[in-house]
Amino acid sequence: MLGEAEPQWLSEEVKTGTTIIAIEFNGGVVLGSDSRVSAGESVVNRVMNKLSPLHDKIYCALSGSAADAQTIAEMVNYQLDVHSMEIGEDPQVRSAATLVKNISYKYKEELSAHLIVAGWDRREGGQVFATLKGLLTRQPFAVGGSGSSYVYGFVDAEYRKGMNKKECQQFVVNTLSLAMKRDGSSGGVAYLVTIDEHGTEEKVILGNDLPTFFDQ
């Protein structure tokens, strides 16, 4: 094999394999993500925080191409900075989600990233929006990324309306744990962000502290 090309990870696009999830409770939202960034078969970053702030009380979860997702998040962060100054108050979660959706839709052929936008504002409380491929829809919870396919059954069965903050946090951690075990492109640690009227709390749960299930 003369002239073996450069290592695969140099030519493969860097994707955030990923499992991301966001869920709304009465008074706020919980967002969760894994931390693995892969380029083909190699793990380029095993501790990346995929929960990116768009504003004080609005976060987004990144999935798909790492560069595309980060760029969209940074652009929307910039637009929200100016927008919040102009309106003189914190922006609505719907505004942030609309800004993300507009970029995702306009450049849908060039970009391959899916961002879940979630946060708290004083008009509508906690809200979760999915913006896959340029659509905008508000949902009680949303999952995304390659790992999400392995846990649709779990989230559909386990979700109950009216869970409180602690139950939502546990739900998120359980979902991430299961997805990270089954999806090769998800893993590492779990990042959790809880947003409510009083503030934003970021937490990391290390790999060995994640809940274990049947075969572990």
Added chain:
Amino acid sequence: MSRGSNAGFDRHITIFSPEGRLYQVEYAFKAISQSGLTSVGIRGSDSVVVVTQKKVPDKLLDSSTVTNMFHLTPRIGCVMTGHNADSRSQVHRARVEAGEWKYKFGYDITADVLCRRLADISQVYTQNAEMRPLGCCMILVAMDPQQGPVLYKCDPAGYYCGFRATAVGAKQTEANSYLEKKLKKKPELSHDRAVQMAISCLASVLSMDFKATELEIGVVTKDKPKFRTLLEAEIEAHLVAIAERE
């Protein structure tokens, strides 16, 4: 050729007069005084304060929608003096410039850089024939992460500078002399002293006793570095403190 060939247009657009003056820029300064308001800014040892008059000329006006104090970023605030519309235009530009800086360079813009940027933009208006200079003056205040409390002013000529204290508007000459006298001995100004000195300056040059509803006060302090405007009750407390000292 002693008169030059500008045929008397030197007063109409921003080109030099034979004496080397830019009449349009000078007229812009006069426009600032037209609004009839005066604003004062004072830098204390751990805070910066800006005070301006709140005049609501029409009884039908909703006074809660009238303001000359603006947030440019969460940490940088400003008071505008002069033409209202020009003021809003400059404030909007400042907000966009600050947002772009953060997006491009990844950190919050500082007050001195933002002031310089606005001054550079104002300078362009003094050279372009198709745009007139803006008839407003901006005083910026912030807690700089390195330098502590800072007070900057930029004017229609494109000049900008940092100040210990400054005044702009109809009575700026009198107000500036008052401030020079009070700050001659370079006193250490606490936050309360700075607010009260600013209010007293305005009261003295305008020969008015203010009510809390006739003033707007914006502050940044070391413990609360985000720019905020004082509530009516807080202004009232300062007015009472001034009255008690006298």
